[in-house]
Amino acid sequence: xxxxxxxxxxxxxxxxxxxxxxAKVWGVNPRQIKRGLGVEEKSVPGPDEDTVTxxxxxxxxxxxxxxxxxxxxxxxxxxxxxxxxTVKPTATIVSEAIGATPELTAADFEFACKAGxxxxxxxxxxxxxxxxxxxxxxxxxxxQSSPGDALEYAAAAGGAAVIVGKAxxxxxxxxxxxxxxxxxxxxxxxxxxxxxPKHGGRFTGKPGYFKHTLxxxxxxxxxxKLTPKDFDHAVFHQPNGKFPVxxxxxxxxxxxxxxxGLLAPKIGNTYSGSSLLGxxxxxxxxxxxxxxxxVSYGSGAGSDAFSLxxxxxxxSKRDLSPKISxxxxxxxxxxYATYCKLTRKLVRK
Amino acid sequence: MRxxxxxxxxxxxxxxxWDTSFRQMIIEAGTRAIEDAGMEGEKIGAMYxxxxxxxxxxxxxxxASLIADHSGLAPIPCTRIEAACAxxxxxxxxxxxxVGSGIHDIVVAAGIEKMTDVIAxxxxxxxxxxxxxEWEAFVGATFPALFALMARRHMHEFGTxxxxxxxxxxxxxxxxxxxxxxxxxxxxxxxxxxQSPPICSPLKMLECASITDGAACVILAPLxxxxxxxxxxIEIVGAGQASDTxxxxxxxxxxxxxxxxxxxxxxxQMAGLRPxxxxxxxVQDSTTISEIIAIEDLGFCKKGEGGKVTEDGxxxxxxxxxxxxxxxxxxxxxxxxxxxISQAVEIALQLRGEAGKRQVKNAEIGLTHNIGGSxxxxxxxxxxxxx
Amino acid sequence: MHVPRFWREIPNxxxxxxxxxxxxNKVFFPPRAICPNCRRVGNLEPxxxxxxxxxxxxxxxxxxxxxxxxxxxxxxxxxxxxxxPKLMAQVTxxxxxxVEIGAEVEITFRRIKEDSEEGIIHYGxxxxxxxxxxxxxx
Numbered sequence: 001x002x003x004x005x006x007x008x009x010x011x012x013x014x015x016x017x018x019x020x021x022x023a024k025v026w027g028v029n030p031r032q033i034k035r036g037l038g039v040e041e042k043s044v045p046g047p048d049e050d051t052v053t054x055x056x057x058x059x060x061x062x063x064x065x066x067x068x069x070x071x072x073x074x075x076x077x078x079x080x081x082x083x084x085x086t087v088k089p090t091a092t093i094v095s096e097a098i099g100a101t102p103e104l105t106a107a108d109f110e111f112a113c114k115a116g117x118x119x120x121x122x123x124x125x126x127x128x129x130x131x132x133x134x135x136x137x138x139x140x141x142x143x144q145s146s147p148g149d150a151l152e153y154a155a156a157a158g159g160a161a162v163i164v165g166k167a168x169x170x171x172x173x174x175x176x177x178x179x180x181x182x183x184x185x186x187x188x189x190x191x192x193x194x195x196x197p198k199h200g201g202r203f204t205g206k207p208g209y210f211k212h213t214l215x216x217x218x219x220x221x222x223x224x225k226l227t228p229k230d231f232d233h234a235v236f237h238q239p240n241g242k243f244p245v246x247x248x249x250x251x252x253x254x255x256x257x258x259x260x261g262l263l264a265p266k267i268g269n270t271y272s273g274s275s276l277l278g279x280x281x282x283x284x285x286x287x288x289x290x291x292x293x294x295v296s297y298g299s300g301a302g303s304d305a306f307s308l309x310x311x312x313x314x315x316s317k318r319d320l321s322p323k324i325s326x327x328x329x330x331x332x333x334x335x336y337a338t339y340c341k342l343t344r345k346l347v348r349k
Numbered sequence: 350m351r352x353x354x355x356x357x358x359x360x361x362x363x364x365x366x367w368d369t370s371f372r373q374m375i376i377e378a379g380t381r382a383i384e385d386a387g388m389e390g391e392k393i394g395a396m397y398x399x400x401x402x403x404x405x406x407x408x409x410x411x412x413a414s415l416i417a418d419h420s421g422l423a424p425i426p427c428t429r430i431e432a433a434c435a436x437x438x439x440x441x442x443x444x445x446x447x448v449g450s451g452i453h454d455i456v457v458a459a460g461i462e463k464m465t466d467v468i469a470x471x472x473x474x475x476x477x478x479x480x481x482x483e484w485e486a487f488v489g490a491t492f493p494a495l496f497a498l499m500a501r502r503h504m505h506e507f508g509t510x511x512x513x514x515x516x517x518x519x520x521x522x523x524x525x526x527x528x529x530x531x532x533x534x535x536x537x538x539x540x541x542x543x544q545s546p547p548i549c550s551p552l553k554m555l556e557c558a559s560i561t562d563g564a565a566c567v568i569l570a571p572l573x574x575x576x577x578x579x580x581x582x583i584e585i586v587g588a589g590q591a592s593d594t595x596x597x598x599x600x601x602x603x604x605x606x607x608x609x610x611x612x613x614x615x616x617x618q619m620a621g622l623r624p625x626x627x628x629x630x631x632v633q634d635s636t637t638i639s640e641i642i643a644i645e646d647l648g649f650c651k652k653g654e655g656g657k658v659t660e661d662g663x664x665x666x667x668x669x670x671x672x673x674x675x676x677x678x679x680x681x682x683x684x685x686x687x688x689x690i691s692q693a694v695e696i697a698l699q700l701r702g703e704a705g706k707r708q709v710k711n712a713e714i715g716l717t718h719n720i721g722g723s724x725x726x727x728x729x730x731x732x733x734x735x736x
Numbered sequence: 737m738h739v740p741r742f743w744r745e746i747p748n749x750x751x752x753x754x755x756x757x758x759x760x761n762k763v764f765f766p767p768r769a770i771c772p773n774c775r776r777v778g779n780l781e782p783x784x785x786x787x788x789x790x791x792x793x794x795x796x797x798x799x800x801x802x803x804x805x806x807x808x809x810x811x812x813x814x815x816x817x818x819x820x821p822k823l824m825a826q827v828t829x830x831x832x833x834x835v836e837i838g839a840e841v842e843i844t845f846r847r848i849k850e851d852s853e854e855g856i857i858h859y860g861x862x863x864x865x866x867x868x869x870x871x872x873x874x
Contacts, residue, residue: 048846052857053847549812
């Protein structure tokens with residue numbers, strides 16, 4: 001039995017902070033940052049938004065495209081590193097808000113920025129085994145970053161949701177294979193009760209992001225006996241605007257193949273939302289028969305790679321929810337002080 | 350039903366009464382009313398006290414016992430009545446029914462609120478509890494916000510202007526200067542109102558009643574016995590009370606209050622009077638728009654013309670139909686539970702010709718209009734001097 | 737307030753579940769336990785609302801209760817829903833100047849307030865302006 005994606009949806013908050021605003025505060029040349037990171041601006045959550053609300057918006061958008069009864073969803077997994085509660089699942093709130101309760105299993109996943117794709121894999125297994133009819137996997141974050149840290153230029157807010165079902169249940173893309181690559185690599189972490197993550201600086205690059213992303217991609221290509229030329233689109237996790245471009249080049253993908261899913265320059269790194277938003281953006285623009293490579297990356301560290309083939313159902317489903325480009329274009333610029341308030345770095349006492 | 354009259358009235362000064370406690374305030378108002386009636390306390394058969402929220406404001410419930418006790422009137426029955434800002438008006442109504450029915454002869458109707466024993470923010474939160482907690486306060490509605498929603502709609506439907514609304518506050522502040530019991534004794538201008546800080550647009554600070562301490566008290570007797578206590582009994586000739594949805598959004602209309610209309614209809618009918626028979630009225634102006642909507646719903650002008658008739662001076666003390674000569678809630682102050690009773694105190698003083706500099710000429714028939722929350726409860730009384 | 741008070745409203749607040757009278761067909765939101773028109777003659781059944789409507793009136797709140805202070809100035813509106821009932825909700829993600837009577841909105845899912853830093857987070861409906869095209873503001 002084959003499994004596929006029967007619905008997908010994304011959500012990005014309206015608020016944007018330009019690199020210039022951050023650089024000004026910390027006395028850094030913004031051109032250097034933009035060139036170094038390949039990020040121009042990042043999305044910021046509104047005062048009433050968090051990982052729960054972002055997940056609900058994304059999940060509702062996915063449901064609309066899936067056109068299924070929410071009660072037929074048997075599993076809801078929300079991947080994030082910014083769950084509003086440390087104990088008490090985001091997934092139960094999301095399940096309730098999309099009308100999927102009570103006959104389902106639900107849990108929160110955490111694997112830095114790849115918990116969303118881990119959720120997809122869990123759903124795939126459950127659908128394939130016949131345990132559930134549909135599974136919802138969400139990757140969403142209101143990404144944390146320490147003030148003044150290099151992460152601050154990119155850490156953003158957004159999320160995407162994918163509903164996994166059997167290929168014959170009107171899937172808009174078939175998942176033809178998945179491959180994961182995992183090691184214990186402490187390149188980025190956040191300890192219990194600490195508000196901001198720490199990271200290993202340049203150590204996050206080669207032994208972290210690149211080793212895992214490339215290994216997962218190579219592993220999947222090998223497994224499916226495919227080469228980059230067989231793909232129309234490729235999406236990689238986007239901690240910034242540069243890493244995914246370098247990874248693509250290393251693997252032999254062209255800029256044309258990664259353009260549709262490259263969102264970091266305009267919205268930054270939405271952590272668990274990053275690669276899934278990229279996938280959503282690609283699906284918004286793809287056509288029947290397109291083959292898509294998706295490779296997530298989560299620090300700590302691991303990557304999940306997927307190969308998807310778009311079906312004709314994309315045509316009838318695509319316009320049922322807002323597109324990623326709609327969210328990217330609908331924006332309001334804020335200043336650094338407002339950003340501090342919205343991300344609760346500045347709290348009324 | 351027996352005919353019922355006011356034979357004694359009294360109230361405390363309204364304002365931030367830092368040095369006066371809840372129990373002192375009610376005793377002061379009560380003593381003044383009893384002295385005004387020239388009667389012995391032993392005559393009193395029962396008390397009804399309007400109070401919105403002693404629980405939130407002074408963390409004291411069971412105030413009926415407290416009041417009976419501290420006034421030295423225990424063991425007579427004392428009953429607390431609560432209907433948000435209409436608590437006082439409802440206490441008066443219950444007292445009237447008690448006398449009218451013959452169960453009691455002499456009955457006290459009082460109202461009290463001590464609002465400054467908590468900080469202003471807590472007062473605001475306490476006030477917000479008069480709205481629907483699950484669907485109004487829960488989403489961030491405040492008490493002024495509800496009236497602001499009505500104001501915006503009134504402006505939209507009838508072209509009522511912010512200047513016209515400001516004029517309500519200007520007039521009521523002017524009247525309050527002539528009332529020794531009033532909280533505010535400053536004249537304000539339309540410009541000052543318009544320039545005052547926004548609370549909930551379009552309503553500004555000088556358009557909303559302030560946080561006030563105060564108590565008021567009236568004594569009711571059967572009309573046939575009233576002359577034992579006063580030369581000028583003020584008969585309650587009409588009374589009406591009505592309810593509407595607690596949540597503003599559930600109402601059919603945002604520009605009129607069904608509760609006011611129904612209560613007024615009942616009161617006019619009982620009195621056998623029409624709006625044009627009324628010589629003056631004390632109406633609920635917790636915000637400026639409240640007075641505009643009230644005078645329309647009470648039939649003093651056409652729907653939608655409340656702003657215009659205010660601008661034309663109809664509602665001034667020397668106008669065709671003086672509204673809130675006491676200064677109203679805006680100028681005199683709005684100690685929630687006391688307001689409905691204080692309105693009756695003012696009408697009694699006016700009809701007796703004892704209102705001093707703010708005396709309305711040739712006043713024989715007066716009306717009070719008291720609403721709870723955004724209009725979930727309304728109570729209207731009509732009074733007539735019996736010479 | 738203890739959590740049960742909020743917990744029992746979750747289905748209504750998350751998913752706009754109102755009630756519909758099977759006698760007069762009137763839809764109520766917030767839900768009612770008895771139809772005010774038909775009372776015991778009618779029978780109320782749950783009814784999910786689509787969440788589309790328009791602004792009947794609005795105010796910009798500048799002086800807010802403690803729980804909402806960090807959001808001022810915020811827009812509070814009465815929304816007339818397509819199915820008939822009206823509901824009070826904040827209009828989120830907008831400049832207060834953008835809101836006008838008659839504006840089309842849809843209900844979305846947002847954080848309403850929290851029970852202190854350590855307490856429960858309350859989610860519920862807020863309205864979002866339906867803009868004809870994406871807008872870029874500075």
